Amino acid sequence: MEIIVRGKHFTVSPELEDRAQNKLGHLERYLPLLSDATCDVDLAHEKAKNPERRFVAHVNVSAHGLHLHATGHAEQPEAAIDHAAQVLARQARRQKTRLYHGRQDRPREQPRVDTGLQPDVPARTKRFGIKPMSVAEATEQIEALGHSFYIFEHVDEERVAVLYRRHAGGYGLIIPDNP
Numbered sequence: 001m002e003i004i005v006r007g008k009h010f011t012v013s014p015e016l017e018d019r020a021q022n023k024l025g026h027l028e029r030y031l032p033l034l035s036d037a038t039c040d041v042d043l044a045h046e047k048a049k050n051p052e053r054r055f056v057a058h059v060n061v062s063a064h065g066l067h068l069h070a071t072g073h074a075e076q077p078e079a080a081i082d083h084a085a086q087v088l089a090r091q092a093r094r095q096k097t098r099l100y101h102g103r104q105d106r107p108r109e110q111p112r113v114d115t116g117l118q119p120d121v122p123a124r125t126k127r128f129g130i131k132p133m134s135v136a137e138a139t140e141q142i143e144a145l146g147h148s149f150y151i152f153e154h155v156d157e158e159r160v161a162v163l164y165r166r167h168a169g170g171y172g173l174i175i176p177d178n179p
Helices: 014-025 032-036 077-101 135-145
Strands: 002-008 038-045 055-063 066-074 149-154 159-165 171-174
Touching: 002 014, 014 038, 014 077, 032 055, 038 077, 055 077, 066 077, 135 149, 135 159, 135 171
Parallel strands: 002 038
Antiparallel strands: 038 055, 055 066, 149 159, 159 171
16 A cells, blocks of 8 residues: 655654554555555644643545545644544445445334235325326426436327436436337
8 A cells, every 4th residue: 555644734744644554554554445545644743722622633544446534633643644544444344344245234024014905906096197298307397306217298108208317327218109
């Protein structure tokens, strides 16, 4: 991992740079894909009323589309780096769990509650007027309403059509074959 340490309003000592290299180098243990990551450490000395927040360490890690960010505040720059490294270690462990083991916090299957509804009968019926419009106008409507689909009468086809938002991005259009 390439670690770049910069100081704002003070000079970064070689000992401080070594500490950042040592603490942040351990992130590869938690997430192996960080081995060729770039890590930017920005240390700043700020005037703060609370002395425990004088030194700030902003750490950004980027690799293969994965971005981790942490901020540590402390009275000494070493402690600020340590705090940011702890936060990044927690984020890296969480990312590793998501990547290699799937999401562990899936909602458990809830017991079925009898709602008194019959399975073959619609629970709700909506009626609304369909007006003729182009696909561009239907796209504006779906964006304005924030819905995942929109039913309209296609001007060119002169029949009912459904415009829907695709999971992969963009829109899809459903036009029935029969008139």
